[in-house]
Amino acid sequence: MKILLVEDEIEMQKSISHYLGLEKNRVEVANDFNSAFEKIQVYEYDCVLLDITLPNGNGLDLIxxxxxxxxxxxxxxxxxxxxxxxxxxxxxxxxxxYLPKPFYLPELNARIKALIRRNNFDGEAAIIVNEIKLYPEERKVLINEKPLNLTSKEFDILVYFIANKNRVIQKSAIVEHLWGDNADQFDNFDFIYNHVKNLRKKLLTANCTDYIQSIYGIGYSFKTEL
Incomplete structure (x- = not known):
């Protein structure tokens, strides 16, 4: 998941960022109000972890x-x-x-997971789309109850597709969601084609319905509705 950590205490920032990174999250950081405000305007995040007292401003204004x-x-x-x-x-x-400091990092991680389940998947631990059963916390996918082996990026793309099913998703949105600030380093987003192609091939090989549709010149749609 893509997380923005807004925290001016550098040691705490490093500790939280490192822990959440080990949990397979993509964590971006902001040290003050201005940098956090800029990131919020430019990028979309699954979750923002926000200190109220910040240099140059108030966290409530970021909300x-x-x-x-x-x-x-x-x-x-x-x-x-x-x-x-x-x-x-x-x-x-x-x-x-609201989680007051000091807190245990596993508790913070659990609250993030619960929040993302509520916001994106109606609070369910398993996300079921027809023959697809996906467990975000375990990073596990079943197709017709049989395990499907995906790379980390393929898994993240599938989760993003399902969270945004039946919508048109631009390639740039996929790159920003999966690579965060590093998205600016890419001259083009053609490499996304290979990730999606491999994901689609694995799904089809597992006898999954062909949900992934290419939208020429724009991106993709994960179509579960006619």
């Missing part, structure tokens, strides 16, 4: 910015401020959860 985009991004406030008012203000503005 407003995310909600003004009408984004599906989940928001978890992580703050050392124990003020009840801050918690209520953040939740009233649209934050999904």
């Amino acid at each position: 407003k910015a995310i909600k003004n985009k009408r984004s599906k991004t989940g928001i978890i406030i992580i703050s050392a401020k124990n003020s009840f008012d801050d918690k209520i203000d953040g939740l009233n503005l649209g934050a999904d959860d």
